[in-house]
Amino acid sequence: MQQNYFNLKTKLLSAMLFTILLLNGQNTPHSVSMDPSESNMSAFGSNGTIANSVTTFYTHWDTNYLYIGWSEGRTNYSSDMYYVAIDTDPNSTTGSSNTIEGVGFSSTKALPDYYAVYENNTNYYGLPTSNGNAIEFYNGTSGSWNFVSRNGGDDGISSQIDFQDSPNGEVRMRIAWADLGFTPGNNKPIGISYWTNNSSGDYMWSRYPNSNPSTGSTNILLTHQIIFNSTGSGINPSTSFYENSYSDNTIYSTIANGSWNTSSNWEYNGIPTSGGDISVNHSMTQDVDATIDNMFVNSSSNLTINSGITLTINDQLTLQSISDSYPSLISNGTITGTVNYERYVNAAAESGTTTGGNDLISAPLTGQTFGDFKTANPNILSGNIDGVGPYYLFGPFDTANNQYNLYYDTDDDASTLNAGKGYRTGSDGGGTYTFTGDVETTDISINIYNGTQSNWNLIGNPYPSYISLSDFLTQNASQFDSYSSGVYGYNGENSNSWVIWNNAYALAHPGTVIAPGQGFFVSSINEEGTITFDADSRTTGSSDDFIANRNPEVVTNMTLSLSNTSSSFTTDIYFTEFTSLGLDSGYDSSLFGGNAPAFAVYTHLVADNTGVPLAIQSLGETDYNNVTIPVGVNAAQGEQLTFSMTANTLPSNIDIHLEDTLENSSTLLNSTDYILTPSTDLNGTGRFYLNFSNSTLSTLNNKEDKINIYTNNQNKTIIISGVLEGFAITNIYDLQGRIVKTSQLINSKVSQTVDVSMLSNGVYIVELNSGSLTKTQKVILR
Template identity: 25%
Template sequence: MLKKAKSLFTVMVISTFIHAQGVYDNSGGYLIVPSGGYLITQNFTIGSSGSFTAGGNISVSGDWTNNKGSTQTLSGGLVTFNGSSTQQITGNNRTDFNNLTVASGAAVEVPASKHVNVNGILTMTGSFTLLSSATYSTASLIDAGSNSGNLTVHRHLTGGKRLHFVSSPVHNGAFTSIYDNTNGNYNVYWYDETNTSTDPNIGWTRILSGTLTDGLGYTAVYDNWTTRIFTGTLNTSSDIGVTITNTSSGNSSADGWNLVGNPYPSAVSCSTFVADNSLIDGTLYFWDSDTSGGGGYSNADYASWNGSGSAASGGGQQVAPNGVLAIGQAFFVKKSGAGSGTLYFKNSQRMHTTDAQFFTPELIDFQRIKLSVTNDFNLSNEIIIAFRKEATDEHDRLYDGIKLKGNPNLAFYSIWDEKEYVINSLPEIDATTNKVIPLGLDAGLEINHQIKLLGFENIDPSVKIYLEDRQEKKFIDLAELRSYEFIPAKGTNINRFFIHINPDLTGIAENHADFQVYSSGKTIYLVNPKNLAGNFMVTDMMGKILCKGDLHINYFNLNVARGYYLIHIQTNGNFITKKIFIQ
């Protein structure tokens, strides 16, 4: 009887079987189970230096372990798990099975953070379970052929009255998979976008029983840390379509928000998901809850991801999403344009990940500024202003993300084309670029705040970037002074803070003390902090008048050819003339 081998050998099994009592370990050896061959064993281990080829059938009554230095792919045959006690599929690396069967009466578990692929037929007559833990991510399964039977998926979630956005990783998950009347007895909600309220918080709709809709997201709250258990068939036989809507309420910022969720027992690539769904804006929004339980000043808010990067919220983990939809993760998307359409989760979007959190930092290869606002109550918000060759000065679906405000006491955003952005992507910049980007701040507390530069990435040192505080008449070089303290007015603060790319500070200093003028692209900005009465006139370099106006406007567009022009300002008997460049 072949029990174990520790030295180099080759075993050929042709139209017969080998019965290995105890542990089969082919460390340093080479095993071939060709088509027509049959191997019966208890524990089966592919050793760190072993080699294994299978086209025949293998019957395992113990654990399956792949400890070699790479994925083990079985190109043919069937592996049947038929033990009388709990078995595991584990090891240092993944096994890609051809056909896999969990026999009736058998119970197979995949430990947290471990991955399994089944490229052929998956038959789950017995119990097949993906485990989860607080330290490691939920185990992951990707199947590529037909499947039958039920899969059980564990999803570990934190307690402390944190609000989670969750979804079922199996077909028609039970309501009780996320509702627990012994762990706080909190209500479960889904989000009805078709409500016509101008307040986006009005759409939450309670669910009391039944099953969870595939691809839909729900809320869940627990007093204590918990492992939620989902059991059902797989959602991988075909694409999962979810109807999403954009219903007009008279407030476009409240329209088009749909809560959807990963329907698979594996992670999903955010970039592939967005590329497959052109009917949504390209930004995904994740709720990052705190543990205040409604007491004090909550720092919970939305973290955001799109192709230009990710911005952390001020609450919970305070880390940025990593471009991966974890198992059981729900999130908000915004449908582009009015009406309804179908959003799709597809098998091709699936991937494995070992990340235990929903969010981790990412690497980038384009220009980017990352800013945050924090205050003395530890509330914070992040924004990204990216500069990339694929972006335009218009709204770019894949790279621009509208601000979704979740915290009533703090919201930080950039403003472009009258839209508020958490991620704002514009064309690449260099030392010749002249651009002004307004910032907005909603403050619920009139206390000390700080604007901080978190990232200054892939931008040439010759590019000068300044923060302007128009109220205090200050320009701050963000490359030198990476934070700026101020006290905002309670409410919405716009027309106070601006990001300047290569500002003409010499020209600004030469202006009248109570008036400033600068240009960005084809837009001319007039800074009139004392609301002085007067008028302006724009001419070309030959003196031809192009437009006129009074000084009560903040900015205007000048649709002329690229070049230098003159703006003449008259106020209180003073005359200012400034040369400006229009791109």
């Protein structure tokens, strides 16, 4: 970086030139006059001033020349020495740190390539006395001084100087870009430092930037320089420069969304194509080849690399997430170099607890071994189990045995973090894991299984970008179990731990995206199936992952909430044009695992009920005008329960009542909550119902809607839930109309079973007679 040093005053001048171009929008900057009758202010203009500190500095340029000027001081006085250091490649370590007149450069990276001095002493640098005032360049590569221009003269080739001594002294000079081996442009940064010494070289009386050591006795090591990110025409330096350490790269920060190759999208107007440290704070599309030193893509920001474009990274590219927002990197081109993704991970479950905490994640960058990964992330919890260890709170889900695995000691160090695979983990106190590896750019496929123990598979987004939920569900619809089709995300809560996104959710929330590095469960309908992540589903976003209290509230058509003093649980109801009262695969989704926990609220299908507890039920588009939905509740006796409607986007004329058949009560949830303290444990359906009705229509719900008849094929029983009246009996008919079983029911029980283990598999008709109520229901025994 050291090939010639200019004068201290030069520095201010170049910054000023930058500013004039930017503000005035000139294609060619104002050339510097060499007329002694004209002042620096009139020559450079007020926008050419970049600093005032004892000395006023000016900087400006055009296509052929760099112009530098300074005011104040005795320019014809032998103790006035004006210096400028020029760094033509501030992102490399070329150049020289040689001292000049007791001033050197404190640097481990950027070094001046040139420095120049304007001096008035006839005895300096071996010049003949007759030469008088002169500018001389020192070439850091050749290590030699060269005469450039003399008193009031023009060498006719490259440089020119003019000085005035009244009233305060002004000097201005021009230096040909060709002499600096530099071609100006929007992608060409240049660094300049300015200072003034006396001729004895033992006292500095001004300098810029001011972050350099204070003026005074030398020896002094300069620490900072001014960086002009862009030297393209029309750029005015007085507003388009910043000061930077000699030990740091040129800094580029985005200030707007859009094209990489547009200077107005970057602070200080420079386009980074050759070195520098990049901070992406917006949505940026790289549409020009670039080589950079470091890049940071911050949370909620996005970088897309177009096809045919190459990004070369000298040091590292790092994507930085926070607890509720993640950056995206979509590469359709080529990336060469090291890429990191700092992925936020929820805190581990507290000691002594069995639920809550932890997180489900996937690798947003792939190919890293677990050994390297755990070394890079000491915040992965580890410890002994029953005196054996260490085990790491990190590992996949074993579908065959229906359990999470933990990686152990060094046994799993060689295991790679593969694309599309999900992992259960938990960080120490909440923080980021750093993934280092490959950026996936093509379709990713991963096998899923339906075994004897489980059909649940832990997978995850394999890209360092968001992916479209609707695209993922559409692509893989045929792979999901009919009753649990969708994405099951873990939210870290002790109860109601699963966030379920299916087609109904995607329909109600268009544009929903799955976060980078997000793990989730899917259920397989086939013994062995394949999930595909389509590269075309990659997209940008800024939303949170599934962890509770970090997601903004989502609005569904209707959400019923059940809460007690310590927990809450919800179930969702949708009404769409694509669904019906029966099972609609992809739109109706069961609770995770198909079983309701000890505290839960859920629903059963309105038609063709098979007893599967649903977390999401979708009905026809206008069924809300008159429909009754069975509600299942699991809760302990003696605890106060509150039923409430926490979301509702249905028309305002739709009334939603919660009916408690045991208490013979009906509560309008549109305006109030239903609160009760049960005297016995609640378990299953039959007592509670959601009644939807149009307040402008005269609609009545039939009593038979409050009775549910469905099969439990695991233990070969038929379940009848609901409040019965008087003497109750069931007759079961085969398809030939023959009675194959008759059972008397107990009308004091809300839910009871009929053993049908003696019947063959097939279709049967159940007839229920209870007082004035008669209901028939087709069932299938499997």
